[in-house]
Amino acid sequence: MKEIKVESIFHVYDSLEELSSDIKILMINAIEARKSAYAPYSKFKVGAALRLDNGEIVIGSNQENASYPSGLCAERTAIYYAGAKYPNAKIQVMAITAASQNQKTTNPIPPCGACRQAISEYEVKQEAPIEIYFMGEEGKVIKSNSLANLLPLVFDKSAL
Numbered sequence: 001m002k003e004i005k006v007e008s009i010f011h012v013y014d015s016l017e018e019l020s021s022d023i024k025i026l027m028i029n030a031i032e033a034r035k036s037a038y039a040p041y042s043k044f045k046v047g048a049a050l051r052l053d054n055g056e057i058v059i060g061s062n063q064e065n066a067s068y069p070s071g072l073c074a075e076r077t078a079i080y081y082a083g084a085k086y087p088n089a090k091i092q093v094m095a096i097t098a099a100s101q102n103q104k105t106t107n108p109i110p111p112c113g114a115c116r117q118a119i120s121e122y123e124v125k126q127e128a129p130i131e132i133y134f135m136g137e138e139g140k141v142i143k144s145n146s147l148a149n150l151l152p153l154v155f156d157k158s159a160l
């Protein structure tokens, strides 16, 4: 038996104001996208914005359903939209923001496990990392240099 150690490094920004202007603009797009969330059941609205290598910004928000599992998270709405509209473009950065209607969300909200797996597929497909920035409604922003950082020991096509 031997032990393996997997380390992830994240960068924490005090607020939106500490981000570079292009990332701040992307996060503002995510905040705007959050307004289009359809979240009557959870009352938890999430917005995501992607910057592609063709200069386009693609957004997504969570879309819920009375049959709960049929809804989709903001991150997957955004990446599948990007994959459908710009199939050859690479995703460079994803910005995510979440806000609850029940309480002020001040902690950065990371993508859920299912979204990590889905985003990972695009990182593998494009053979380039996707930077991920995530925040709540206000407060700190966390940056991960890649999705792989958020999903160690990933399942990918190499296993098939």
Ligand code: THU
Pocket (backbone or CB within 6 Å): 039, 042, 044, 045, 046, 061, 062, 063, 064, 071, 072, 073, 074, 075, 110, 111, 112, 115
């Ligand atoms: N949600 C997202 O959009 N992204 C995540 O990474 C976590 C959860 C959505 C799904 C659901 O509409 C609501 O937030 C509550 O789970």
